[in-house]
Amino acid sequence: xxxxxxxxxxxxxxxxxxxxxxxxxxxxxxxxxxxxxxxxxxxxxxxxxxxxxxxxxxxxxxxxxxxxxxxxxxxxxxxxxxxxxxxxxxxxxxxxxxxxxxxxxxxxxxxxxxxxxxxxxxxxxxxxxxxxxxxxxxxxxxxxxxxxxxxxxxxxxxxxxxxxxxxxxxxxxxxxxxxxxxxxxxxxxxxxxxxxxxxxxxxxxxxxxxxxxxxxxxxxxxxxxxxxxxxxxxxxxxxxxxxxxxxxxxxxxxxxxxxxxxxxxxxxxxxxxxxxxxxxxxxxxxxxxxxxxxxxxxxxxxxxxxxxxxxxxxxxxxxxxxxxxxxxxxxxxxxxxxxxxxxxxxxxxxxxxxxxxxxxxxxxxxxxxxxxxxxxxxxxxxxxxxxxxxxxxxxxxxxxxxxxxxxxxxxxxxxxxxxxxxxxxxxxxxxxxxxxxxxxxxxxxxxxxxxxxxxxxxxxxx
Amino acid sequence: xxxxxxxxxxxxxxxxxxxxxxxxxxxxxxxxxxxxxxxxxxxxxxxxxxxxxxxxxxxxxxxxxxxxxxxxxxxxxxxxxxxxxxxxxxxxxxxxxxxxxxxxxxxxxxxxxxxxxxxxxxxxxxxxxxxxxxxxxxxxxxxxxxxxxxxxxxxxxxxxxxxxxxxxxxxxxxxxxxxxxxxxxxxxxxxxxxxxxxxxxxxxxxxxxxxxxxxxxxxxxxxxxxxxxxxxxxxxxxxxxxxxxxxxxxxxxxxxxxxxxxxxxxxxxxxxxxxxxxxxxxxxxxxxxxxxxxxxxxxxxxxxxxxxxxxxxxxxxxxxxxxxx
Numbered sequence: 058x059x060x061x062x063x064x065x066x067x068x069x070x071x072x073x074x075x076x077x078x079x080x081x082x083x084x085x086x087x088x089x090x091x092x093x094x095x096x097x098x099x100x101x102x103x104x105x106x107x108x109x110x111x112x113x114x115x116x117x118x119x120x121x122x123x124x125x126x127x128x129x130x131x132x133x134x135x136x137x138x139x140x141x142x143x144x145x146x147x148x149x150x151x152x153x154x155x156x157x158x159x160x161x162x163x164x165x166x167x168x169x170x171x172x173x174x175x176x177x178x179x180x181x182x183x184x185x186x187x188x189x190x191x192x193x194x195x196x197x198x199x200x201x202x203x204x205x206x207x208x209x210x211x212x213x214x215x216x217x218x219x220x221x222x223x224x225x226x227x228x229x230x231x232x233x234x235x236x237x238x239x240x241x242x243x244x245x246x247x248x249x250x251x252x253x254x255x256x257x258x259x260x261x262x263x264x265x266x267x268x269x270x271x272x273x274x275x276x277x278x279x280x281x282x283x284x285x286x287x288x289x290x291x292x293x294x295x296x297x298x299x300x301x302x303x304x305x306x307x308x309x310x311x312x313x314x315x316x317x318x319x320x321x322x323x324x325x326x327x328x329x330x331x332x333x334x335x336x337x338x339x340x341x342x343x344x345x346x347x348x349x350x351x352x353x354x355x356x357x358x359x360x361x362x363x364x365x366x367x368x369x370x371x372x373x374x375x376x377x378x379x380x381x382x383x384x385x386x387x388x389x390x391x392x393x394x395x396x397x398x399x400x401x402x403x404x405x406x407x408x409x410x411x412x413x414x415x416x417x418x419x420x421x422x423x424x425x426x427x428x429x430x431x432x433x434x435x436x437x438x439x440x441x442x443x444x445x446x447x448x449x450x451x452x453x454x455x456x457x458x459x460x461x462x463x464x465x466x467x468x469x470x471x472x473x474x475x476x477x478x479x480x481x482x483x484x485x486x487x488x489x490x491x492x493x494x495x496x497x498x499x500x501x502x503x504x505x506x507x508x509x510x511x512x513x514x515x516x517x518x519x
Numbered sequence: 520x521x522x523x524x525x526x527x528x529x530x531x532x533x534x535x536x537x538x539x540x541x542x543x544x545x546x547x548x549x550x551x552x553x554x555x556x557x558x559x560x561x562x563x564x565x566x567x568x569x570x571x572x573x574x575x576x577x578x579x580x581x582x583x584x585x586x587x588x589x590x591x592x593x594x595x596x597x598x599x600x601x602x603x604x605x606x607x608x609x610x611x612x613x614x615x616x617x618x619x620x621x622x623x624x625x626x627x628x629x630x631x632x633x634x635x636x637x638x639x640x641x642x643x644x645x646x647x648x649x650x651x652x653x654x655x656x657x658x659x660x661x662x663x664x665x666x667x668x669x670x671x672x673x674x675x676x677x678x679x680x681x682x683x684x685x686x687x688x689x690x691x692x693x694x695x696x697x698x699x700x701x702x703x704x705x706x707x708x709x710x711x712x713x714x715x716x717x718x719x720x721x722x723x724x725x726x727x728x729x730x731x732x733x734x735x736x737x738x739x740x741x742x743x744x745x746x747x748x749x750x751x752x753x754x755x756x757x758x759x760x761x762x763x764x765x766x767x768x769x770x771x772x773x774x775x776x777x778x779x780x781x782x783x784x785x786x787x788x789x790x791x792x793x794x795x796x797x798x799x800x801x802x803x804x805x806x807x808x809x810x811x812x813x814x815x816x817x818x819x820x821x822x823x824x825x826x827x828x829x830x831x832x833x834x835x836x837x838x839x840x841x842x843x844x
Contacts, residue, residue: 339537344819346785350804351545351812358550358558445675452677453786458805472679479687493680501675508671 061131064143068375070302070382071125077305078122097434100513105255107509112259113502117297124151124298127371147371151298155291158274161196163286166478169487170277172198172208197278215272223268227261281487283474293491295466300499302378303385303451303461304444310386311443315393316436320424322394323401333398337391345388346457352384353459374462381454381461385447393439397432404428434514441510445503452496468492527831531824535608538820542813543604552579552599559807577810578602578613603813612814616806621814625796631701632783632795634711639718640780644773647723651730652757655738667731673724682790685717699792714791718784730769737765766837774830778822782815 088094101107128150129143152159166175173191180192193199201207234257235241238249247254270290273279280289322333340348360367360377367373404410405428413423448468454460455469456476463470471492478485550558556573557565574580579599586597603613612621654666690698696713737743738761746756783797792798796815803811834841 335533335537339534339541342534342820342823343538343541343816344779344782344823347800347812347816347819350800351542351816354804354807354809354812355545355549357807358554361558362550362554449677452679456679457785457789457801468677472677472683476683479683479691484687484691489680489683493676496677497675500677501672504671504675 061133062141063128063130066127066129066147066371068125068127068147068372069379070306070375071127073306073309073379074121074125074302077309078118097513099251101506101509102251104509104512105252106505107513108252108256109259110502110506110509112256113263113498114506116263117301117499117502120151120294120297121301123154124149124295126150128153145369147369149298151294155294158278158288158291161278161288163194163196163278163282164192165282165284165286166485167194167197167278167282167286169279169281169289170197170212170273171281172201172204172277175281175485194278197282198276200276211276212273215276216269219269219272220265221268222272223261223265226264226268227257230260230264231257280491281485283488284478289471289488289491292466292471292488293495296468296471296492297495297499299378299461299465299467300448300451300496303382304447304503306379306382307386307389307447308440308443310383311390311393312436312440314386314390315397315439316429316432318390319394319397320401320428320432323398324405324420324424324428326402330398333394337394340388341391346454348388349384349454350457350459352387353381353454356380356384370464374465377462378465385450389443389447393436396435396439400432400435401428404431434516438507438511438514441503441507445500445507448496448500448503468496524828527828531828534824535817535820538817539604539607542816543600546809546813547583547599547603552577555579555809577616603810607814607817612817613810615803615811616808621811624799625814625818628783628794628796628799629781630795631793632781632788632797634707635714635718635787635793635795636780636783638711638715639784640776642715643719643722643726646719647726648730648762648769650723650727651734652762654727654731655734655761656753656757658735658738667728670724670728670731673720674728676724678721678786681717681721682787685713685720686790689713699790701791701793710791710793714787714793718787729772730765733765733768734761737761740764763837767834770833770837771830774833775823775826777829778826779819781822782819 085098088098102111126149127147129145129147132142132144134141164174164178167173168175171194173193175191177189178192179187180190181187193204198204198208198211201211231241231244234253235244238244238251238253243249244253244257270279274290278288278290280293283289283292318333318336322330356377360373360380364373367376410423410427413427418426451460451467452469452472455467456473460469461467471488475485475489475492478488552574553570556570556579560569560573571580581597581599581602584598584600606613610622612625615621615624650666654663657663657666686698689695690713696709699710701707701710734757738756742764743756743760746760747753751760781796782800783793783795785797785801787793788795788797789801799811800815802808803815
């Protein structure tokens with residue numbers, strides 16, 4: 058696909074996503090250097106649930122990162138022309154890795170691991186006549202000569218092969234990790250200071266499951282295909298990026314508003330406090346979904362009437378995703394702002410802040426050096442806790458029709474499309490099941506991590 | 520008390536004005552009425568006459584703030600701002616795109632919305648508070664641990680899946696109740712039972728855990744230890760002391776929601792085809808009926824403010840120390 062070279066494309070959400078990752082890395086390095094922060098993070102990583110949740114989230118993050126490196130492939134050079142022409146289609150590295158899943162489009166529904174279509178079609182019989190029957194799929198199980206006889210053995214062989222592959226990766230990881238933490242035996246017995254055994258077990262489960270799916274995906278549609286014949290596994294993996302974007306980019310809007318306004322209101326009081334309180338009470342009093350709906354409707358009109366701003370379809374849906382993140386951020390900063398205001402009110406009266414003020418330290422410096430660092434644990438807890446809520450909100454919003462662009466893969470659009478299929482008999486359950494499993498694992502990991510982080514960072518929690 | 524109420528209502532007015540200004544800015548300043556007309560009539564083939572007609576039908580053909588063509592007070596009243604924004608304070612919402620009066624539509628749709636939301640709210644509150652108390656009663660045992668695990672797992676499932684799964688299992692596989700629809704009178708329970716049940720189940724995870732946290736905080740207080748030292752049994756401690764003292768945090772979270780019950784549940788109503796305000800809102804969003812969305816935003820914030828006032832009033836009922844003077 059990229060044999061003629063490629064041009065890298067950086068969409069807005071990609072840039073911001075990588076910026077956020079870079080900021081988190083800087084934050085972690087900072088935390089590593091400061092003893093109290095390091096102690097808090099070690100409380101997180103000492104808990105098996107915390108470590109397992111981190112590993113699962115990192116796996117999702119890896120998918121999201123691969124799907125955020127976008128390129129445009131160069132078209133085959135035309136003889137006599139020097140300049141390279143690039144395809145209008147924007148692909149991600151994940152698309153290239155899943156080239157097979159992306160291009161192997163069947164005619165319509167097919168069940169997971171099926172070799173025949175899910176609905177009867179007009180097919181040519183062996184004797185030359187026409188009739189309605191379950192047709193062989195174009196790609197799913199196409200390597201089999203006699204599916205009825207060979208499919209079971211083939212599947213068994215592939216599952217074993219995949220499990221073996223995943224197991225090998227897990228063992229290699231045990232060796233590497235074992236050396237790093239002081240011996241594989243120590244690792245497997247769980248005698249390490251941090252919960253490395255939980256991390257390794259989670260990694261192994263992911264590796265084995267991933268290996269089996271990978272091995273099956275070479276010959277079948279592991280999660281079946283949807284109405285237009287697209288591979289559901291591919292759609293699900295693409296949805297991960299959308300969910301991550303909604304869950305993380307929203308903070309780029311929430312944090313500056315909540316931190317800035319919350320601290321100002323709490324520290325200065327007086328009319329500043331009144332204005333900021335008024336602002337968030339007004340925003341808070343509008344039911345969230347309605348405010349989001351109103352803003353998204355207006356954003357839709359805006360994007361629709363300015364087609365000249367977006368050169369490709371990918372840019373357009375990207376702009377819509379970014380706008381959705383901004384809107385979600387604008388409507389969800391109020392809770393954190395109120396928390397920070399209350400906490401700043403308390404901090405303002407503490408001796409060390411009073412002392413700094415008595416020494417004539419300018420307010421901005423007091424806020425940055427003395428108040429802000431003591432609020433960061435609240436910010437961190439709120440961030441992790443909001444993530445799962447945002448991922449769930451995306452599904453609901455897309456269902457209502459005010460979520461991401463309808464041709465952008467997301468859990469919400471998958472559920473929305475699958476809802477119509479429930480009425481069919483027999484039921485098409487696989488796209489719902491795939492969306493359910495991925496979303497559940499992602500949100501559960503985020504919720505578990507949020508709990509552990511709160512326990513570790515909240516001074517009130519014992 | 521009366522003076523307090525008047526003062527609170529006076530505070531509410533600037534907030535409603537703020538809400539009104541935000542919606543006005545969103546709907547008429549970010550995009551001009553011309554933009555909206557072009558969007559609704561199809562971007563490609565649209566004549567200036569069609570746009571004018573669309574705007575005139577909805578009363579969007581007036582100037583935004585000041586009508587210099589009119590005389591006297593009409594300069595200010597014969598404008599979009601007055602027509603669409605100020606009139607909302609009198610609950611005059613104008614007409615929807617299908618020509619129906621929005622205020623009357625809202626009044627007739629409130630019934631079905633409440634028929635779903637009220638039982639869901641009351642039963643849900645009862646169930647989750649009971650579960651919360653139960654987990655606290657069995658605290659630090661396996662029941663508590665696995666209960667919390669179950670809560671976290673249930674929290675991690677999207678509400679859409681509860682509804683889809685419930686409809687599939689109860690209506691399609693077991694054929695117990697109709698899959699969707701709504702009927703009045705004696706027929707109603709048949710249609711209501713599943714949405715109410717699913718609404719309750721969907722909220723169990725997060726609410727139970729929330730109440731458990733509140734009760735646990737309360738149970739480590741000194742008065743609880745005193746009560747136990749006096750030989751009061753654990754059950755009596757829980758119901759007579761802990762539950763009573765936890766009422767303030769519970770009310771803070773709960774009473775605000777009561778007025779908003781009128782708004783209905785967006786998702787449940789739309790899945791079950793219940794002709795309430797939730798499905799009205801979703802339909803309006805999907806057909807881009809801006810007038811209805813604006814009306815619902817306004818009503819929503821009015822109800823929220825009413826909820827805040829009710830919360831404060833409810834404190835006096837459970838805590839004699841709270842007084843309004």
